[in-house]
Amino acid sequence: MSFVMATSPVKQASESGHNIHLDDIDRKIIQATQSGLALVSRPYDDIAKDIGISADEVIMRMHNMQQYGIIRRIAAVPNHYALGYKANAMTVWDVPDDRIDELGKRVGALEFVSHCYHRPRYLPGWRYNLFAMVHAHTREEALELVSRIAGLLGEDCRGHDVLFSTRILKKTGMRLIS
Amino acid sequence: MSQTSADMNDLKKNVPGELDKHLLNDFQYGFPLESRPFQKIAERLGTTEDIVIDRLNELQNQGAVSRVGAVFRANSIGASTLAAMSIPEARLEDIAAMVSGYSEVNHNYQREHHFNLWFVVTASDEQALNAVLDDIEHRSGLPVMYLPMQEDFHIDLGFDLKWT
Numbered sequence: 001m002s003f004v005m006a007t008s009p010v011k012q013a014s015e016s017g018h019n020i021h022l023d024d025i026d027r028k029i030i031q032a033t034q035s036g037l038a039l040v041s042r043p044y045d046d047i048a049k050d051i052g053i054s055a056d057e058v059i060m061r062m063h064n065m066q067q068y069g070i071i072r073r074i075a076a077v078p079n080h081y082a083l084g085y086k087a088n089a090m091t092v093w094d095v096p097d098d099r100i101d102e103l104g105k106r107v108g109a110l111e112f113v114s115h116c117y118h119r120p121r122y123l124p125g126w127r128y129n130l131f132a133m134v135h136a137h138t139r140e141e142a143l144e145l146v147s148r149i150a151g152l153l154g155e156d157c158r159g160h161d162v163l164f165s166t167r168i169l170k171k172t173g174m175r176l177i178s
Numbered sequence: 179m180s181q182t183s184a185d186m187n188d189l190k191k192n193v194p195g196e197l198d199k200h201l202l203n204d205f206q207y208g209f210p211l212e213s214r215p216f217q218k219i220a221e222r223l224g225t226t227e228d229i230v231i232d233r234l235n236e237l238q239n240q241g242a243v244s245r246v247g248a249v250f251r252a253n254s255i256g257a258s259t260l261a262a263m264s265i266p267e268a269r270l271e272d273i274a275a276m277v278s279g280y281s282e283v284n285h286n287y288q289r290e291h292h293f294n295l296w297f298v299v300t301a302s303d304e305q306a307l308n309a310v311l312d313d314i315e316h317r318s319g320l321p322v323m324y325l326p327m328q329e330d331f332h333i334d335l336g337f338d339l340k341w342t
Binding site: 030 | 227
């Protein structure tokens with residue numbers, strides 16, 4: 001019944017390829033922080049107490065996880081939709097496989113692209129291998145941004161599609177550990 | 179500092195007050211990692227820790243801030259994939275709710291396309307990931323297209339919010 005499953009290797013490598021070993025304490029920290037910090041003066045104190053380590057150690061370990069790319073960033077994460085970015089377009093592109101690294105980097109560097117990924121094709125039903133998320137206030141504004149991506153890709157774009165979201169059915173922070 | 183009524187009206191039009199704009203835009207990257215982060219933010223914005231905590235609470239309650247904390251890299255631990263289904267209109271509501279019901283599904287969007295349901299599944303490992311996808315196929319009787327990330331081209335620095 002299913003399409004062929006492409007393997008997605010479980011990565012624990014930094015951008016530079018060094019491995020990091022996450023121990024039980026790191027996992028507990030991830031578990032305790034993945035849905036957000038408490039908005040209190042010393043947000044790491046209760047987390048540390050529950051795990052049985054100091055707040056300084058929680059902070060040091062989070063710093064290490066950031067160094068190794070496990071944590072991409074620490075942020076007050078805005079909800080684009082609530083802030084008026086109602087047009088959420090998943091733009092998908094069919095580009096030559098041997099050009100995708102160069103093209104992906106250029107599309108990913110555009111300031112209005114929030115995510116940019118290489119994903120597998122599923123032929124014949126799905127020909128697109130480059131995904132770029134675009135957030136805009138209106139559909140017209142989003143389509144203008146799509147045409148800028150198309151212009152950047154030029155003749156390397158062999159086809160594209162734009163999938164607007166009509167409903168957000170669920171959106172929570174990523175649950176790495178349940 | 180309390181929000182003036184003009185600020186509150188602005189918020190309804192998605193134009194937050196100056197302090198809120200800074201809280202929303204300036205800390206999508208480089209949120210201070212230290213024992214009293216809100217104190218640090220307050221120093222940078224020239225206000226007090228209590229006010230920063232109050233405003234972030236309010237922004238979170240309004241839904242303008244989804245959370246304050248770490249953004250983890252997909253696949254950094256565990257396994258995840260984007261998945262899509264093509265569901266007949268009459269069954270979309272039920273199957274979409276069924277998919278959202280999995281704790282492993284953290285994003286689920288209906289989109290205007292032949293593939294009309296798009297969701298992200300994250301699990302502790304590949305085996306657990308496949309078990310969820312198989313279960314969704316089994317319960318819906320429909321195939322799931324798996325599109326796991328092969329390369330991430332975006333340097334994630336957040337998103338420059340614009341209020342016009």
